[in-house]
Amino acid sequence: MRSICRATLFALAGMLSACTMVGPDYQVPSDAVIQRTDAGAPFDLLDNAQVDQAPLPADWWKLYDDALLDRLVHEALANNTDVRLAYHNLRHAYEGFQMAHHAQEVEFGAAGSLARGQLSSESLALAEKIPVMNLADAGLSVGYQLDLFGKLKRAAESAGASADASAAALDAARITVVAEVVRNYLAACHASEELAIAEHSLGIQQQQLDVAKRLLAGGRGNEVDVARARTQVEMLRAELSPFESKKAAALYQIAALLARTPGDLPAAVAACNHAPQLAQPLPVGDGGALLKRRPDIRAAERMLASATADIGVATAMMYPEITLGASAGYTGMLEHIGDPITRRWSFGPSISWHFPTRVDRARVRAMEAGAEAALARFDGVVLDALRETQTLLSHYAHDLQRNQSLRDARDAARRAADDTRRLYQEGRLAYLDSLDAERTLAAAEAALADSAAQLSRDQVDLFLSLGGGWEGSGQAEIAARHPVEP
Incomplete structure (x- = not known):
C-alpha cells in the first residue's frame, strides 16, 4: 500500500514539473497595422x-469655456442610460473574469443523506433477505484540478481580455455621450442665433413693406412693389419655424442624454443665444497618441488577445484532465453512524481524457480563424480611425475657408443693402433693386449662420474622432469598486 502511494506521489510530482501552457502566447503581431511607423505619424493639418x-486634453469640452456646458457634461456622465448600461456590462464581464480566474481553487464539499429502505441481498451475494433498516451517509470531500496544460489559465486570459474590451466600450460610451451633449448644446445655441438673424431680416423686410405702403399712399409707389414686399415678408416669416423646431429637437436630445424628461431642463439651456467658440486652435496631437487613446482601438486589440487565448483553451481540451481528490465520512445504518465499522475514506488522482478527434482539431482551427478575423478587424479599426480623423481635418479646413468667404460676402451684401435701402427711400432707386439687395443680404446672413453651425459640428466630430473625454471620468471609481485580484 505504501509503495502504491509513493508511486502515485512521484507520478504527480512528475506531472506537476511538466506543467506547460499550450497554445500561442499573446503579443501584438509584428505585421499589425498599428506597428507601422507611419501609423503614428503627425496628421496633415493642411496649413490650417x-x-x-x-496634445488633446482629457476634458476637451472645457476649451469652450462655458460653465453651463461643463455642468451638462458632468450630469450626463453621471446619469446617462447608455453609460450606465456600458458600466453594468463591464461589471458582468468582470465577474466572468473572476469566475475564470478562480476556477482552479480548491473545492470543498459536504454531503449527507438519510433514508429508510432495504438493500438487495443478492447484490451483496447473500441468500437471505436483508431486513428494512434506517440508512445514513455523511461525509466531506475536497478536490483540486491540476491545470497541467494551461486550459484554465488560458480561459482566464480570454475572460480578462474580454473584460478589458468591455472597459473600453464604457470609455467609448462616455466619449459619445460627451460629444452628443456638446453637439446638441451648440446646435441649440446656433438655432437661437439663426432664429435671431431670421427675425432681424424679417424686421428689415417689414420696414420695407411699410415704406412701400407709404409710397403707394403718397402716389409715388405702386401695388406691385407692395405685393413683392409682402411676399418677401411671408417667406422670411416661414423660415422661423424650422429654426424653432431645430432648437426644440436639440433641447429634447440634451434632456434625454441627461436622463431627464423632455421638459425637465434648466431654463438657462434654452436661453443660450450665442454658441461658445474655441478660444485657441483645436489640439489634435498625432497619430501615435490617437492610436493609444481611442477606446475602439483598445477594444479591438483586447478582443484579439481574447481570441488568441481561446486557441490555447481549445488546444488544451485535447489533453488529459487530472483532478486530485479526497473524501471521508460514514456510511451505514443510522444507529451505527460514527462507529469504526461505518467509516470510509479515499484519496487519489482521477484522470479523464478522450483521444483527440477531428472535432477537437476543427475546434482549434476555428479558434485560429477567429484570431485571424480579430486581427483583420483590429487592423481595420486602426485604419478607419486614421482615415476618419484626417478626413475630418480636411473638412474642417475647407469649411473654415468657406466660412471666411461667406463672411466677406455677407459684409458686402450688408453694405449693398444699406446703400440701396437709403437710395430707395430717397426715391432714387427702383424698389425691385432694393428688394433684390435685401434678399441677397438675408440669404448671405442665413448662409453664414449655417456655416458657423457647421464649423461647430466639425469641431465636435473632430473631438469625437480623436477619442478624448473618457480619461479620469470614473475609471478610479470602477477600480475601487471592482479591483482586479492578482
Missing part, C-alpha cells in the same frame, strides 16, 4: 491655423 499638434 485653427488646429495644431498640441
Whole structure:
C-alpha cells in the first residue's frame, strides 16, 4: 500500500514539473497595422491655423469655456442610460473574469443523506433477505484540478481580455455621450442665433413693406412693389419655424442624454443665444497618441488577445484532465453512524481524457480563424480611425475657408443693402433693386449662420474622432469598486 502511494506521489510530482501552457502566447503581431511607423505619424493639418499638434486634453469640452456646458457634461456622465448600461456590462464581464480566474481553487464539499429502505441481498451475494433498516451517509470531500496544460489559465486570459474590451466600450460610451451633449448644446445655441438673424431680416423686410405702403399712399409707389414686399415678408416669416423646431429637437436630445424628461431642463439651456467658440486652435496631437487613446482601438486589440487565448483553451481540451481528490465520512445504518465499522475514506488522482478527434482539431482551427478575423478587424479599426480623423481635418479646413468667404460676402451684401435701402427711400432707386439687395443680404446672413453651425459640428466630430473625454471620468471609481485580484 505504501509503495502504491509513493508511486502515485512521484507520478504527480512528475506531472506537476511538466506543467506547460499550450497554445500561442499573446503579443501584438509584428505585421499589425498599428506597428507601422507611419501609423503614428503627425496628421496633415493642411496649413490650417485653427488646429495644431498640441496634445488633446482629457476634458476637451472645457476649451469652450462655458460653465453651463461643463455642468451638462458632468450630469450626463453621471446619469446617462447608455453609460450606465456600458458600466453594468463591464461589471458582468468582470465577474466572468473572476469566475475564470478562480476556477482552479480548491473545492470543498459536504454531503449527507438519510433514508429508510432495504438493500438487495443478492447484490451483496447473500441468500437471505436483508431486513428494512434506517440508512445514513455523511461525509466531506475536497478536490483540486491540476491545470497541467494551461486550459484554465488560458480561459482566464480570454475572460480578462474580454473584460478589458468591455472597459473600453464604457470609455467609448462616455466619449459619445460627451460629444452628443456638446453637439446638441451648440446646435441649440446656433438655432437661437439663426432664429435671431431670421427675425432681424424679417424686421428689415417689414420696414420695407411699410415704406412701400407709404409710397403707394403718397402716389409715388405702386401695388406691385407692395405685393413683392409682402411676399418677401411671408417667406422670411416661414423660415422661423424650422429654426424653432431645430432648437426644440436639440433641447429634447440634451434632456434625454441627461436622463431627464423632455421638459425637465434648466431654463438657462434654452436661453443660450450665442454658441461658445474655441478660444485657441483645436489640439489634435498625432497619430501615435490617437492610436493609444481611442477606446475602439483598445477594444479591438483586447478582443484579439481574447481570441488568441481561446486557441490555447481549445488546444488544451485535447489533453488529459487530472483532478486530485479526497473524501471521508460514514456510511451505514443510522444507529451505527460514527462507529469504526461505518467509516470510509479515499484519496487519489482521477484522470479523464478522450483521444483527440477531428472535432477537437476543427475546434482549434476555428479558434485560429477567429484570431485571424480579430486581427483583420483590429487592423481595420486602426485604419478607419486614421482615415476618419484626417478626413475630418480636411473638412474642417475647407469649411473654415468657406466660412471666411461667406463672411466677406455677407459684409458686402450688408453694405449693398444699406446703400440701396437709403437710395430707395430717397426715391432714387427702383424698389425691385432694393428688394433684390435685401434678399441677397438675408440669404448671405442665413448662409453664414449655417456655416458657423457647421464649423461647430466639425469641431465636435473632430473631438469625437480623436477619442478624448473618457480619461479620469470614473475609471478610479470602477477600480475601487471592482479591483482586479492578482
